[in-house]
Amino acid sequence: MSMHKSGLGLMEPVALIGHNVAIHYGKELHLRRVTYMEAIPPFQAINVGAMVLQSVSIRTLIPNLGMLDNEFGQFRWWPLDPIQVRLFIPNSQAKHVLRNIMVPMDPTVIDRDPCLHLTEFYVWQDNQPSVEVINYSDYALTQTRIMAMGFRFHVDKLPPDLEKKISEGQEPVTQVWCSGNQ
């Protein structure tokens, strides 16, 4: 999650046009300003495919969640099929990590958190996430689909003086964390 308070109710953009954002990706920090944004309606981000019973897929990149240069994405997501899904952003960095376990997502999140706040993640440029799908059941699956929705943000660089003001806490900024276990 980013360092902002997730609003109650349905999904809202993390920032609006004209807002400053601090985009964190691994150890990188990019101070930018949002110059354009648009909604990304719910869509099928990936179908990892058929899986035999009691199996784990290889870690699979989701190209459909990649962004253009100077853009970041804010996504919420849910599995459509009876699977558990582990999320990685990027491929080597686990998301939703506790001390002893990496917590997967399953379709019950739709009932337990209908607005999917707990699923939110961010993608910086083409550093898209990967998933591992667990077909935990004693039955094979013919498809393993993941749905996603959210917002796309185009950002421009800030003038150095504004970056300095943000660093000194004199200008507001929204923190956006675009990688896994930070």
Add this chain to the structure above:
Amino acid sequence: MVTALRKGIRRAGPVTTLGAAGIANAAAIYQVSNFAQQVGTKTVRLKKIMARPAGGVADTINIGTGVGMGVFAALIPAINLVGGMDAEWQEFDLPEVESNADITCYGTAVAAHFVQLEVEEVG
């Protein structure tokens, strides 16, 4: 919302043709998920039953867990299959039984009934 926190995933078991009649021949009609790499322990709750008597011959079917005398444990009372009729029990007909083992079924006197379950998988 509060009740949704205990809500599971609805799944249908395979259409199963039971084997020979009798408790020693109880067949799995829904196999509970127990994959070593899953997160959490899964149980299933019985939500719907569809059954058709083999050859249109009336019988009772027994739904529970385990196979064999002294091992099979009924989840619900034996239910009647009326000869020549489709049988369907919906969620509101069924007690809220929950199982952490494979669900098995056998016909009391007649072989090869057709049975399918819908369950809610919790966990």
